[in-house]
Every structure is written in structure tokens, then in C-alpha cells.
Amino acid sequence: MRTMTFRDALNEAIHEEMARDDRVFLIGEDIATHGGNLAVTKGIPEAFPDRIRETPISEAAIVGIAVGAALAGMRPVAEVMYIDFVTIAMDEVVNQAAKMRYMTGGQASVPMVLRLPCGLARYSAAQHCQALESWFMHVPGLHVVVPSTPRDAKGLFPTAVREPDPVLFLEYKRIYSLEGEVPEAVEPIPLGAADIKREGEDVTVVAVGPMVSKALEAAVLLEDEGIDIEVVDPRSLSPLDVDTLVASARRTGRAIICAEDALMAGCTAEIACAVSERCFTDLAAPVKRLAALDVPVPYSPPLADKVVPSVEQVVQTVKDVMDEG
Amino acid sequence: MEPAPEQLKEMYRTMWRIRLFEEEANRQQAFGNVQGSFHMYIGEEAVAVGFCAHLRSDDYIVGTHRSHGHFIAKGGRIERMMAELFGREGGICRGKGGSMHVADFSVGMLGANGIVGGGFGPATGAALASQLRGDDRVTVCFFGDGAMQRGTFHEAINIGAIWNLPVIYVCENNQYQQWIPQRRMTKVTSVRDMAPSYGIPGESVDGQDVLAVSEVASRAIDRARTGGGPTLIECVTYRFHGHSPGDLQEYRDKEEVEYWRTERDPIQLLRTYLIERQQLGEDEDAAIRAAATVEIESAVAFAEASAFPPDEEIVTDVYVDAAAAS
Numbered sequence: 242m243r244t245m246t247f248r249d250a251l252n253e254a255i256h257e258e259m260a261r262d263d264r265v266f267l268i269g270e271d272i273a274t275h276g277g278n279l280a281v282t283k284g285i286p287e288a289f290p291d292r293i294r295e296t297p298i299s300e301a302a303i304v305g306i307a308v309g310a311a312l313a314g315m316r317p318v319a320e321v322m323y324i325d326f327v328t329i330a331m332d333e334v335v336n337q338a339a340k341m342r343y344m345t346g347g348q349a350s351v352p353m354v355l356r357l358p359c360g361l362a363r364y365s366a367a368q369h370c371q372a373l374e375s376w377f378m379h380v381p382g383l384h385v386v387v388p389s390t391p392r393d394a395k396g397l398f399p400t401a402v403r404e405p406d407p408v409l410f411l412e413y414k415r416i417y418s419l420e421g422e423v424p425e426a427v428e429p430i431p432l433g434a435a436d437i438k439r440e441g442e443d444v445t446v447v448a449v450g451p452m453v454s455k456a457l458e459a460a461v462l463l464e465d466e467g468i469d470i471e472v473v474d475p476r477s478l479s480p481l482d483v484d485t486l487v488a489s490a491r492r493t494g495r496a497i498i499c500a501e502d503a504l505m506a507g508c509t510a511e512i513a514c515a516v517s518e519r520c521f522t523d524l525a526a527p528v529k530r531l532a533a534l535d536v537p538v539p540y541s542p543p544l545a546d547k548v549v550p551s552v553e554q555v556v557q558t559v560k561d562v563m564d565e566g
Numbered sequence: 567m568e569p570a571p572e573q574l575k576e577m578y579r580t581m582w583r584i585r586l587f588e589e590e591a592n593r594q595q596a597f598g599n600v601q602g603s604f605h606m607y608i609g610e611e612a613v614a615v616g617f618c619a620h621l622r623s624d625d626y627i628v629g630t631h632r633s634h635g636h637f638i639a640k641g642g643r644i645e646r647m648m649a650e651l652f653g654r655e656g657g658i659c660r661g662k663g664g665s666m667h668v669a670d671f672s673v674g675m676l677g678a679n680g681i682v683g684g685g686f687g688p689a690t691g692a693a694l695a696s697q698l699r700g701d702d703r704v705t706v707c708f709f710g711d712g713a714m715q716r717g718t719f720h721e722a723i724n725i726g727a728i729w730n731l732p733v734i735y736v737c738e739n740n741q742y743q744q745w746i747p748q749r750r751m752t753k754v755t756s757v758r759d760m761a762p763s764y765g766i767p768g769e770s771v772d773g774q775d776v777l778a779v780s781e782v783a784s785r786a787i788d789r790a791r792t793g794g795g796p797t798l799i800e801c802v803t804y805r806f807h808g809h810s811p812g813d814l815q816e817y818r819d820k821e822e823v824e825y826w827r828t829e830r831d832p833i834q835l836l837r838t839y840l841i842e843r844q845q846l847g848e849d850e851d852a853a854i855r856a857a858a859t860v861e862i863e864s865a866v867a868f869a870e871a872s873a874f875p876p877d878e879e880i881v882t883d884v885y886v887d888a889a890a891a892s
Binding site for chain 1: 626628660662663687689690691696718729882
């Protein structure tokens with residue numbers, strides 16, 4: 242099977258969706274120049290010159306315009322250059338996009354994708370490296386999608402575009418260059434369908450976004466010590482496929498939840514709670530969480546690298562829950 | 567070009583429908599049938615009516631928190647809006663939106679908005695949709711003088727200008743930002759004076775004079791429809807009532823309010839104009855008001871006859887109903 246990077250898989254998915262549906266258009270800052278700020282939209286301006294709109298530095302307008310175009314029947318794919326800048330468009334995301342269908346009693350539909358590059362990369366410090374998925378999980382009316390592999394990016398993007406409600410598509414910058422197998426044709430992956438990335442018997446490791454690769458690396462190290470972990474990737478955080486996560490935790494009897502957003506009220510909190518509520522008495526040990534430190538991301542590379550959980554921490558946390566029961 | 571007498575009478579009729587709708591809704595608020603935040607448009611009717619008179623049913627408008635008038639002027643279903651204010655399942659938003667979120671997508675009314683300045687982006691986006699599709703719809707974005715100080719004003723109008731979008735930004739300058747006079751919050755009180763900084767035409771018009779509004783509206787809408795891009799328009803108007811129910815209005819002189827109510831009432835100004843030109847007789851005037859009264863009464867009856875939404879409605883319309891959509 243062919244392999245490609247996450248970035249190229251996503252680029253291919255964007256091409257295909259734009260070719261399939263002429264209501265799809267791209268809007269954002271610097272998206273047509275040099276293939277986009279993070280080189281995800283390479284080739285799009287040449288293929289679809291009339292459906293790519295470069296904007297001034299106006300995040301509130303980018304998202305607000307996407308909402309209006311969606312209300313009027315288009316399928317906008319808006320990019321906010323870094324998720325950190327979505328703070329400037331929070332009214333448009335939270336009060337406008339998320340609530341339109343409900344407030345209008347079902348008259349309105351906002352079929353909009355908001356592409357949000359996020360997480361650590363290139364040591365760009367506290368205002369360019371955040372992971373904010375839990376903010377949006379908290380808002381009814383939004384979908385939150387976090388692909389972890391090139392194949393999932395290729396399969397989740399068309400679903401996001403075709404979804405009649407707003408989808409926040411979180412792209413962890415550190416995995417843009419991740420290579421993986423991607424079939425020539427990928428069926429769209431439904432939202433709310435977790436994926437078991439590795440089957441195992443001893444501990445369920447729920448891993449979000451870039452933590453999936455780290456959990457798979459940890460699995461190899463743990464294998465040497467006779468511990469067999471199951472790696473489960475929720476793929477979308479809203480909707481959240483609680484059934485699959487719970488079924489896995491019940492089977493292994495132990496669960497840890499890993500993500501790169503901050504520990505306090507982060508996505509790991511919701512997942513850990515959902516699992517515990519459903520299968521507390523089936524577990525041999527309490528559910529543990531592994532998340533980013535509750536700090537702004539520092540600039541200094543050795544410090545920045547310690548903010549998010551490492552492979553070693555996954556290994557250690559798995560051993561801890563094994564020791565507990 | 568001055569509108570034909572029939573067109574003027576239609577505007578007159580619509581202004582009465584807005585006024586009587588709101589007077590009745592205000593009464594119903596006192597009875598407790600209408601709850602929550604509720605902002606009256608009375609005094610500003612000529613703006614919505616003057617603009618919407620030149621719009622087609624498939625054109626778009628985006629409203630504000632004070633949008634009953636926009637809804638009616640665009641042709642929204644009045645009995646469904648009354649039922650919405652009553653919180654009933656027959657409401658235009660099935661009772662889930664209320665006064666600040668009235669919308670009627672069947673006539674291009676894309677929604678009131680509870681966030682001041684929240685409409686600039688969506689209106690600009692609707693206009694972008696028209697441009698991308700190559701259709702000739704236009705979008706009118708109504709906003710208040712308070713919204714001029716939002717960042718969204720600048721961000722959206724700048725983009726509307728650089729992309730030459732078919733959108734008209736209409737400031738209903740009622741001179742008060744909730745309780746504060748506009749002049750205390752900005753040194754530039756007219757958006758007309760801001761238009762040159764975006765490189766687009768600006769106009770200022772007497773918002774109580776529906777003929778004047780209509781003329782400016784007609785020009786701007788034609789320009790937008792034929793590829794001429796956006797216009798930024800100030801309509802100087804006045805809010806006859808307070809910001810919302812319970813507003814004691816100690817921030818403005820009673821004489822000022824009285825002056826606008828007696829001398830600058832847009833309905834009376836048009837009425838005088840039509841009568842002086844013998845385009846409206848007393849009988850016809852009475853008939854127009856009587857018909858509007860009957861329409862409002864039947865809207866109240868419709869609202870009263872509609873049930874409150876069933877409990878199951880709480881969780882519907884958060885996302886599309888996948889079963890129903892397929």
C-alpha cells in the first residue's frame with residue numbers, strides 16, 4: 242500500500258472534496274501563497290482558483306463569513322492559522338455557528354469546517370502551541386474531530402465537509418509530517434467511531450491525536466516487559482464513542498487516558514469520567530490521566546518538550562496501573 | 567425616483583403592521599405571555615421598510631437584537647413570530663429562539679442576533695455565497711450605532727470592500743447604545759464618515775423619512791446587484807421606547823422623546839405626505855389600520871392556540887436529526 246504524510250493525505254482529501262462538490266471553498270489567511278502557512282493547501286489555488294479566498298488578518302470575520310456562507314448554502318472550509326487565534330473568533334464559533342440550528346428551531350444549517358492547526362511545533366511558545374479541544378467539547382452544537390494518522394485525516398475530512406453541522410477539525414502540527422499507509426480510496430469515516438489502533442489485553446490506553454503514535458511506541462517497549470496494551474483512538478471528541486472505550490476498558494480491566502491538552506478540565510477529564518461512570522466496578526484499578534502540564538507553553542526547547550506527555554510517561558503510567566491491581 | 571403611490575401605501579401598511587405587532591407584543595409582555603429580553607423597534611420602522619421594499623424574496627437580510635421590524639418588512643410570517651414570542655411550538659423557531667433570534671429562512675431573513683455586532687460576518691458571508699455562485703442576490707446587514715464600535719464592524723466591512731461583495735451595511739443610528747448617548751462613545755457618529763476609510767460609498771439619510779430611506783436603499787441595492795459592491799449607510803432614527811422592558815430612561819430628556827414621538831414619527835410623516843397629495847383618503851387609512859389590527863389579533867389567537875413545545879423538543883435541533891435528514 243502507498244504511504245504518505247498526514248499533510249499530503251489531508252491535501253488530497255481537500256482536493257477530492259472540492260472536485261466532488263462545487264459548494265466547497267476555502268477561506269483563511271495566506272492559504273493560497275506558498276501552499277499555505279503550513280503547506281496543507283498546496284496546489285489548491287491552481288486547481289480551484291475561484292474557490293480559495295485569502296483574507297486579511299481578521300479571524301472573527303473569517304469564521305463569521307464562513308457561518309454566513311454556510312447559512313446561504315455553501316460548504317466553507319475555513320482555516321484559522323493557529324488554534325490560538327480562534328480566541329479572536331469565539332463569538333462566531335460559540336454563539337453563532339454552534340447555536341444557529343437550535344435558535345432557529347431547525348431552519349438554519351451551518352455546514353462549516355473550521356481547520357485548526359494546534360499543539361506544539363517549532364518551539365513557538367505560549368500563543369502558537371495550544372491544545373484547546375476541551376473548550377469546544379463543552380459547547381453543544383459543535384463537532385470536534387482530532388485525526389491521528391494520515392489515513393484517518395483522509396477519511397475524516399470528507400465526513401467533516403459533508404456534515405450539516407459545524408465541525409472543528411484539529412490538526413496537530415507535529416503530525417503533519419507523520420507517514421502512514423493510505424489506500425488509494427478511503428471511505429469516509431463516520432464521526433463518533435473510535436478506532437482500536439492496537440489490540441491488547443492488559444491495559445486500555447485511550448490516546449488522542451499525537452498521543453496515538455506515542456502510545457503505539459510505548460506498546461512496543463511494554464511488550465518487552467510482558468505487558469500488552471490496547472490503544473484506542475476516539476478520533477472525534479464530540480461526538481464521543483463512549484461505548485467502544487468502555488467495552489475496551491471492561492475487557493482489559495484498566496484504563497489510562499492520554500492527550501496533549503492541559504490536565505485541568507481537559508478532554509482527558511471527560512473521557513476518564515465517562516469510562517469510570519460506566520464501568521467502575523469492572524476495573525482493577527482507578528482510571529488514570531496523562532495530559533499536558535497546567536502551564537503556558539514555554540519557549541525554551543528542553544522545557545517545551547516536557548509540557549506534553551512522553552512515550553516514557555505512557556510506559557510508566559501503564560506500569561503504575563498494572564501495579565495497582 | 568419616487569416610488570409609485572401603491573408602493574408607498576404598501577410601505578405605510580407595513581409600518582403599521584410592525585407598530586401594531588410591537589404594541590401588542592408589549593401588552594402581552596405585561597400579561598406575562600412574552601418573557602425575556604425584548605427590544606422594541608417602534609420609531610425606526612422606516613428603515614426596515616425603506617430597504618426591504620427594494621429586496622426580492624430570495625435576497626438576504628441579517629438583523630440585530632431589535633429585529634421584529636426587519637422580520638415583518640422582509641415578509642416573515644407574523645403569526646409565527648408572535649407564537650415565537652409566546653414560546654410556543656408554533657413559533658417560527660419552535661419556541662427555541664425567542665425575540666432575539668427570530669428568523670424566517672423561507673423569505674431570506676437569516677436571523678436576528680443576540681450579540682451586538684454579531685451579524686457583520688454572517689451577512690458578509692451570505693453575500694460571498696452569492697458572489698461565489700454567481701447569482702444576483704444581495705444581502706442587507708442591519709446594525710445599530712452600538713455595533714459600530716465592535717471589531718467585527720471593521721473586519722467584515724473591510725473584506726466586503728476588498729472583495730466587492732453584494733452587501734449593504736445599514737446603520738440604524740437610534741442614538742443610544744442601550745443607555746448611553748452615542749456621542750459619548752465615539753467622536754465619529756456617522757458611518758458615512760467612515761466609508762471613505764474602507765474605500766466604499768457612504769450615505770447618511772433621515773431614517774424617519776421612508777421616501778428618503780427608500781431612495782438611498784434603491785440606489786445601494788441596485789449598485790450591489792449589478793456588481794458595484796457594498797455601501798455603508800447611516801439612517802438617523804430614534805427609539806421611541808426604552809432599550810428593553812423596565813428601562814426607566816433617566817438617561818434622556820422626556821422632551822427629547824416627546825419631540826421625536828410627535829414631530830418625527832415615520833408613520834405620521836408618511837401619512838401626512840400621502841394625505842396632502844391625495845394619495846390616501848381617510849377611509850382607506852382607517853381600513854389599512856383595521857386590517858393590520860385584525861392581522862395582529864389573529865396572530866395572538868394563533869399564538870394562544872399553539873401549545874408549549876413538548877419536553878422532547880429540548881434535545882432536538884442541537885444537531886441535524888440524522889434519521890430525518892437521510
